[in-house]
Amino acid sequence: MCKEICTMAFLRAIVAEFLATMIFVFFGLSSALKWPSALPSIVQISLAFGLAIGTMVQMFGHVSGAHINPAVTIAFLVGNHISFLRSVFYVVAQLVGGITGAGILYLVTPINTRGNLAVNALxxxxxxxxxxxxxxxxxFQLAMCIFASTDKRRTDAIGSPALSIGLSVTLGHLIGIYFTGCSMNPARSFAPAVVMKRFSTAHWVFWFGPIIGAVLASLLYNYFLFPYSLNVSERVAIVKGTYEPEEEWEDSRGENHRL
Structure with a gap:
């Protein structure tokens, strides 16, 4: 495990998750503020959240995978894509990044416009x-889109993962805002609630709902629709952070022979 986390690549990934979530929360919540001159529309808010996610995926996807969402990180852990320690660090970075983004927005927004800082509510x-x-x-639909659009095993033309994921987030908001303000992301819900000190009795919905949906999508995609051919020891190694793909081992062996 130490071999994985004691690297600059791991540190860069944690910083990327922090920055991506901070920027996403700042732009997303900003779009839902109630400015006296012009109240935001459902379409405007939906597009802002979708464009923010798409932009962050394009910016940080190659550094950390750009999860930007604790539910997505847990889904990747369940699907045997990342180690347990990486998932813990990612979730902490996302929550801290979200709180930072919401805090910055709170400080720069005029008092008469802050409102409840777009805290999710029923x-x-x-x-x-x-x-x-x-x-x-x-x-569920967001996580399925993420797994399908970022699957490196696909050989068909899948287009831009950043665009696909951004549109998936937009789709969710176009419907979800009417029910819950649309969370799909515990960090997005947790951040403004912390800054505004406003936790409703239904706040648990914005944790359990996204996590259950993402985990169900992970189980369906990674173990049934398009399963990976990994044995038990390989799956355990991935969770422990000690897994080294065979092609990487062959490359390293070749480099050792050349030395």
Whole structure:
């Protein structure tokens, strides 16, 4: 495990997750502020969140994978894509980054416009149970899109993963805002709640819904629809952070022979 985390690449990935989540939360929440001159529309907010995610994926995808979402990170852990320690560091970086982004927005926004800083809440008489199901569905489609659009095994023309993921987030917001303000991301919900000190009794929905939806998508995609041919020892090694793909081992062996 130490071999994985004691590297500059690992540090860069953690910093990338922090910065990506900070910028995403800042731009996303900014789009939902109630400016006296012009109230935001559902389409505007949806596009802002989608464009923010797409931009962050393009900027940081090659550094950390640009999860920008604790639910997505947990889904990648369940799907045997990252180690347990990496997932823990990622989630912490995302939560701290989100709080930082919301805090900066709070400081630069005029008092009469801050409102509740777009804290997620149940809308239109939506019950906690209904909200939970909605958040599960919204995040399920997002996670499925992420796994499908970033799968390196695909040989067909998949287009731009950043654009696909951004559109998936936009789609979720176009519907989810009416129910819950649309979370799909515990860091997005947690950050403004911390800054505003405003935790509702239904705040748990914005953790359990996205995490359950993302995990279900991970199980379906990675173990049924398009499973990876890994044995038990390889899967354990990935979780421990000690897995080295055979092609990488062959490359390193070749380099040793040349020395």
């Amino acid at each position: 809308n239109n008489n939506t019950s906690p149970g209904q909200a939970l199901v909605v958040e599960i569905i919204l995040t």
